[in-house]
Amino acid sequence: MEQAWGSERRRTAIGRSALSMPARQALADGQLLTGRTVLDYGCGRGDDLRALEQLECRVSGWDPFYRPEPQPRTSDVVLLTYVLNVIEDAAERRRALLQAWELASTLLVVSARLTWEKTKVKGEKFADGLLTSRQTFQHLYGPAELRDYVQQATDVRVVAAAPGVVYAFKDDRARLSYLAHRVVPDAQWLASQDTATAVSALVDFCERRGRMPLIVEMPPEVAQLLAHLKPTELKRLVCDGADTRQMAEGARRSTLNTLLYLAVELFNGRGPFAGLPVALQQDVRSFFRSYKEACRRADRLLLKLRDDSYVRGAMQASAAGKLTPTALYVHRRALERIPTVLRLYEHCASIAAGRPARWTVAKLKHQGRAVSWLDYPDFDTDPHPRLASSYLVDLHTLEASHLSYAHSSNRPLLHRKHEFLAPEDADAARYRRLTEAEVRAGLYEHPRLIGTEAGWEAELARCGRQLRGHRLVRRPGSME
Known part of the structure; x- marks a missing residue:
């Protein structure tokens, strides 16, 4: 393993009392699963290692200065956390990225400091970055620049998990599964202790999804409790116990969610039917004549994003959100209540440049295509919450920008809070x-x-x- 990293880079390794933001994001996204091996490549002082060990992750670390031995081994997930920022030689920087990619058998998580942090970095121009007075180097990335750089080096489609964090999957099915979870999160099944409660959980699933589940979609305890019943008996129990109106609403919602997923998938690279997660394959079989028909409808939905009048009409018809002359503002609790084309609008921006971890209101412009996620930390307790930060993604250029109001003495604030919510x-x-x-x-x-x-x-x-x-x-x- 090549070890050409300059020794002064050790000075960029900061001490942390908690998990780094990229590690928290991967954990929240279910990528650091129990049983998976995790390598922190360029781990610095090892604070993420210790925090992940406390969470019972099978984690190891390597760093050219702090942990040069043993040599890193292939792991399921590799974290490359703020390493690309500090390598001053462009060729060496790319080698470090490719070495991390080779060591990942399932997923590479790449993170970098972003250009809006430039006020925190003082130094002289050097190569494609800055050389600080401590002789450390910093190359700050734009979100689109980071995504394109990792995508070009790995030769796979990457997904922006958050601002400054991208995921590169070794298996495209894993990428599609991650996208599916982002767009259509798995609903929680009701707890089951016996056959009666397992049947209630089955009925609840059918009302929410509008169809019967496959065995692989059931929690193991539910499948075991219902294993003695024939499929025809299960269908009869659902027919007897389910509310037909809720079933119809569940089918409508599942149809729209499937279209939303397929449209987002096309935006980020669509795969074959067999590559879809099993649950979405079953949704396609249940609610569409064919996969081809579902894709054709999803393509039409994506095309509608280019039509200003259609988007404006969808905003006017929205069951939730505050419409102004320039945009629709929607609280995160109400986001699923807006029309599917507007949900697609927001998802495309989040997949392109990452949705921030902290946000309260999404702002969707109806002229031009740009999404802002606005953070009002005290929305629920302050009658007129103050704006803490704004993160904007332009869908035409895929460029992103960030504004912080943390040090402002006269922050913007909200009025008519009820209008941002669902009725x-x-x-x-x-x-x-x-x-x-x-x-x-x-x-x-x-x-x-x-x-x-x-x-x-x-x-x-x-x-x-x-x-x-x-x-x-x-x-x-x-x-x-």
């Missing part, structure tokens, strides 16, 4: 009552003034009001 959301009525009280008090008479903290506080003072939680009350000493 049936448990909090919508409470938020609507606050909005109605604020309208009666005259707080929205000058909408251009209230979009930031300072302007909003000035209008509250002008109207003699203040907020106590989600209640509007008179300010002490104010006159009506």
Whole structure:
């Protein structure tokens, strides 16, 4: 194994008290499964190693300075965490990436610091990056640059798991399975202790999915409890116990989710029918005449993203979200309630450049194609939550940008919170009552003034009001 990495790179290895963001993302995405071997290639001081060991992962690490021995071995998953940033020689950088790729038998997770962190890096121009006063090198990547670089080197289609984190799968079926989980997450089965509760779990699945499950889709305990029943008996039990309207709604939802997945798959590279996850194969068999017909309908859905009038019409018809003259804003709890073409819009951006781990509201522009994920950390507790950050992906260029308001003294804030939610959301009525009280008090008479903290506080003072939680009350000493 070649060990040409410069010794000064050791100074870039920082100490961590918790898992790095890329390792957390891979763990959350179910890629660091029990039984899989994990190699942290370029592990630095080994903090991720220790954290993953505590999670009972079968993990090993290699680093040219901190852990040069033993030599790294092929592992199921290889983590290449912020290594590409610190190698000043472009040819050596590529060799390091290819060595990590060769060591991965299932998945390579590549992460890099991004260009919007440039204010944190001080140094002089050197090669294609910066040389710091500590003689360390940093090449910061744009999200699209990182995706394209890894894709070109590995010669496989990669998926952006999060900003600055891409997955390269050795088996394309594993990539398709990951995409399926992103687009159509597996629903939890009801707990089963006996035949009766197993039948209830089966009925619940059928109502949600609109069809009978395959044996491989059932949890082992459910399959065992129902193993003595014939397929015809199971179908009869479902027919007797399932609500027909819920079954029909489940079938409609599964049909749309299948189209959504196939459209996203085409955006990121569609494979053959046999490469689909088993559950989606069964959805195609159940709700379409053929795989060809399903793909043709999904292709038409993807084409509709180019039609501004169609997208605008979908936004106007949406059951959830706040529509403005430029965009639709939707809370993450309501995202599944918007039309399928708009869900596809958001998914395409997330697959191209990664959806951030922290976000509250998705903003979908209806002229041009761009998605922003806006983070309002206190949305549920603050009657007018402040914006912490914004991450935007332009679907025309696949470029991304990030804005942080952490140090802003006059942050943007939200009004009419109920409009971002689905009407049936448990909090919508409470938020609507606050909005109605604020309208009666005259707080929205000058909408251009209230979009930031300072302007909003000035209008509250002008109207003699203040907020106590989600209640509007008179300010002490104010006159009506």
